[in-house]
Amino acid sequence: MAPEAPRRRPRLVDRSPSITGAEIVAELVPPPQFEHASFDSYRPDLDFPSQLEAVERLSAFAGAWMPQRPSGFFSRTRKPKPELPGIYLDGGFGVGKTHLLAALWHATPGPKYFGTFIEYTALVGALGYAATVKQLSGARLICIDEFELDDPGDTMLMTRLLGELVASGTRVAATSNTPPNSLGEGRFAAIDFLREIQAMSANFEIVRIDGLDYRRRDIEGHAIAVSAEVLDHLVGALVERGSTVTLDDFGALIRHLSTVHPSKYIKIINGIDVIALTDAYLLTDQTDALRLVAFIDRVYDAEIPVIANGQPLNEVFDDEMLSGGYRKKYQRSQSRLVALTTGELPPHD
Known part of the structure; x- marks a missing residue:
């Protein structure tokens, strides 16, 4: 009897959600980490x-x-x-x-x-x-x-x-x-x-x-990038514990985000405990970069940790982006990517 083929990990790129006006209205409340903000x-x-x-x-x-x-x-x-x-x-x-x-x-x-x-x-x-x-x-x-x-x-x-x-x-x-x-x-x-x-x-x-930036008061300003072997091991261990983990190629995710309106990004990550990304690389297209920023904002709001290999995620924006008119957006995203990959998710933003 042939051994059972390993089941493919769930992927973000397989999610193409729709969203209604009623669903948007229902979500017009503070993100979970600010549920008790005062x-x-x-x-x-x-x-x-x-x-x-x-x-x-x-x-x-x-x-x-x-x-x-x-x-x-x-x-x-x-x-x-x-x-x-x-x-x-x-x-x-x-x-x-x-x-x-x-x-x-x-x-x-x-x-x-x-x-x-x-x-x-x-x-x-x-x-x-x-x-x-x-x-x-x-x-x-x-x-x-x-x-x-x-x-x-x-x-x-x-x-x-x-x-x-x-x-x-x-x-x-x-x-x-x-x-x-x-x-x-x-x-x-x-x-x-x-x-x-x-x-x-x-x-x-x-x-x-x-x-x-309070996120950098107590943590190193670098996103963690792991090897392919470590990423695979971590994903397997998390799944064994019952976590819902998605595994996506970074480039494939960037392309997929171009097909989904940013208002729907929150539904792409619904029900996910950890996001794993492979082969992150330097972005040179500003439209792609801004979509990633919008996506990371929703991931951060949902407090979903990220595991990645390849280019450290806080280094995926090129120098031209970081010196241009959107630089504060990219800097905020860099800060959030550091927090998401290091496990440092403070209680306020």
């Missing part, structure tokens, strides 16, 4: 006073829905000043913007929504503009993580959408992302953001958050 659980770097100041401002923003100010370490006894309907967190990656955005969401009574810029634009694509306005109308708070300026059409679509929601009484909180051809760090993102949403600029208070 202002008190935020761990500021005391070398950067703006981090404590950001907690104060967001706590005051949340206080608009409360009969009294919240108690705790960051509370203040004076009454909050009148608030603008929008607040914009401007800062580098890894300073805790997403944690603070999630803390604000948790401190706010519903109805409320929390999602990335990509998720909101995907919702419009799935439901249509009018139905999206109807779905989100009545929300007390809309949180937008990683506000994008990559596509002028999407940016102006979101401008129009937010304008209608703010006019109806909804408040908005957003975190920054790097626009194309950004000339520098920090306030450049905020200035370009406010320029793009001209009609709404007066409604947003900019809160600057300075600091270093």
Whole structure:
């Protein structure tokens, strides 16, 4: 009797999910690692006073829905000043913007929504503009993580959408992302953001958050790359323990991501415990690189460790990318890839 052929490992490239508007709406909540995020659980770097100041401002923003100010370490006894309907967190990656955005969401009574810029634009694509306005109308708070300026059409679509929601009484909180051809760090993102949403600029208070990437405070800044033999051994051991592990060629995954809308990346990784990638290499096509960034964002949000061989994953972006207008995106992704491959997944971003 011939021996049974070994069963092929499940692959990400075999997953081509669909997603409905209702499914997108159901996912408009903070990622799992921020399920219990609060202002008190935020761990500021005391070398950067703006981090404590950001907690104060967001706590005051949340206080608009409360009969009294919240108690705790960051509370203040004076009454909050009148608030603008929008607040914009401007800062580098890894300073805790997403944690603070999630803390604000948790401190706010519903109805409320929390999602990335990509998720909101995907919702419009799935439901249509009018139905999206109807779905989100009545929300007390809309949180937008990683506000994008990559596509002028999407940016102006979101401008129009937010304008209608703010006019109806909804408040908005957003975190920054790097626009194309950004000339520098920090306030450049905020200035370009406010320029793009001209009609709404007066409604947003900019809160600057300075600091270093917390993911690199306590870990080495290098993603771990293992040999093919070690990767195979680790995958086998994890499967023996009952983990669901996917095994994909890096290049095949990059090609597959081009066939799936980024809003569906979260469904590609649904139910997976560990992702294994073989033969990682240096990317030279920016479109491929940006898709990988969007994918890694979802993997990081889902807290799925990555095992890889070939080029260390934090080194797959070429020098031109790292010096261009999207460099802050790539730097954030590098930081997350270090965390994902080293097992260092801290509790806030």
